[in-house]
């Protein structure tokens with residue numbers, strides 16, 4: 001793909017289904033309230049998929065979300081005094097209490113979130129949605145919320161999959177969602193240093209749309225890119241599909257502006273520093289529990305002149321993993337690198353069964369399982385010469401390790417389908433089929449045990465509940481010392497899918513801890529991963545987090561019970 005094609009690609013993606021109108025209600029491009037993406041982008045799955053599911057023992061029982069009018073919302077608990085105080089800061093039109101707006105800000109976008117919403121359960125909805133215009137308004141809102149004892153949920157794109165938007169420790173206090181979409185400006189571009197300032201409420205596509213005319217890219221493209229925001233990326237330490245080339249989001253951040261109940265905080269005044277511990281790391285990954293990130297200064301790159309994605313077939317997952325370790329050890333990480341295990345490779349061939357990145361348009365071209373083995377996608381971005389040189393060196397190592405090239409179509413298929421999984425999940429839920437993901441990371445030496453342990457935990461728990469689970473996995477992010485594993489589960493729903501999944505997820509969490517992995521590589525802690533946080537950072541680590549929270553948020557109004565137990 002040439003530079004001109006990449007530019008038009010970015011523009012096309014940026015013009016896709018993601019409105020940005022400064023209002024918190026629905027627009028034609030806003031997602032449906034019960035799922036992902038706008039209504040016009042939703043398509044039923046072909047009948048052949050239902051056949052495959054039935055063959056796998058997963059029953060298909062069409063199921064639709066309740067009507068919006070039938071969604072059960074708790075009464076608004078905000079007092080008239082508190083409401084007037086909020087209106088005095090942001091204006092009447094930016095304190096929203098309408099039912100639809102509250103439902104749209106209820107929970108995040110995990111499958112259990114969606115199952116609850118689709119069933120009409122909006123018990124976790126905020127009492128009001130407040131839309132500040134800038135950093136100073138956020139500071140003022142936090143002052144009022146502290147005084148009035150109102151719980152504040154910083155809200156970016158609402159794509160949390162770990163319960164990060166439903167603070168469990170609100171304890172009867174009124175809750176407001178602080179929707180940051182009006183913080184949507186591109187700030188200073190420092191060409192000499194290669195940095196730009198971005199407001200927290202900017203969504204992924206809008207960032208690329210703003211940077212493209214300057215010949216720049218952020219290069220941060222998680223699967224939730226359509227809706228997730230700059231503030232959300234920073235607050236969760238997100239990792240994008242091209243992390244091998246551009247780095248994780250926390251690696252891109254050089255500076256932060258934060259509004260806390262204790263006051264404003266600016267961090268990051270030099271490219272490197274020995275002025276004590278790096279306090280930016282306290283804000284990155286703080287999940288709205290310490291403050292509201294209002295602006296981020298990030299490192300950017302020139303728009304790549306070339307971008308190619310290629311497909312490979314490797315003999316098996318273990319061999320593929322060893323090959324990736326070799327690439328990482330030689331500092332040859334591709335910009336994009338996705339190695340599917342045998343089951344996920346077969347699923348890619350069989351059709352749209354909720355892997356993260358499959359495309360059904362030409363399953364055979366996706367390669368892999370049909371001829372045995374596993375599918376590997378590699379991608380490279382940069383100048384023509386650099387892309388060609390790197391791709392050739394990687395190809396040499398892959399071939400020597402037994403991989404077979406599948407040609408550019410397999411790479412193109414991946415690229416075209418890389419944002420489709422959440423749409424497929426909605427279509428599966430419409431068929432009464434459960435689909436969810438979880439992720440971890442570990443050192444190379446522990447990766448095989450981590451893979452086997454988590455797979456077994458999920459298969460055993462869901463299998464013993466009679467739900468015929470299909471458990472798939474791919475390696476999605478490489479490091480010199482290890483890699484991440486991303487699991488996708490498709491199964492029957494059973495009688496109580498929310499409770500059953502919680503049991504399965506708990507078993508997976510135990511397996512992760514037992515195998516020495518991290519409880520989360522990029523989804524963050526939220527409430528769902530909290531039970532295992534102590535095992536990862538120790539009791540002392542939890543005390544440090546609690547102390548920081550006490551200093552920055554003494555009244556405990558910010559996301560109580562999220563991240564910090």
Ligand SMILES: Cc1cc2nc3c(=O)[nH]c(=O)nc-3n(C[C@H](O)[C@H](O)[C@H](O)COP(=O)(O)OP(=O)(O)OC[C@H]3O[C@@H](n4cnc5c(N)ncnc54)[C@H](O)[C@@H]3O)c2cc1C
Pocket residue numbers: 108109110153154155156157158159160161164165180200221222223224227228229230231232233234235236237238239240241286287288289291292293294421422522523524559562
């Ligand atoms: C289909 C799907 C695919 C996904 N794919 C990826 C992926 O590829 N890589 C990845 O890393 N993640 C992925 N995620 C998870 C999620 O998209 C990320 O965690 C994302 O970074 C969240 O951004 P957001 O703007 O939607 O934040 P939200 O969901 O709105 O918030 C997430 C958490 O951060 C807090 N928060 C949000 N904004 C701010 C702010 N400005 N200041 C302080 N706190 C704030 C919230 O209170 C909440 O606790 C995926 C999620 C879905 C549903």
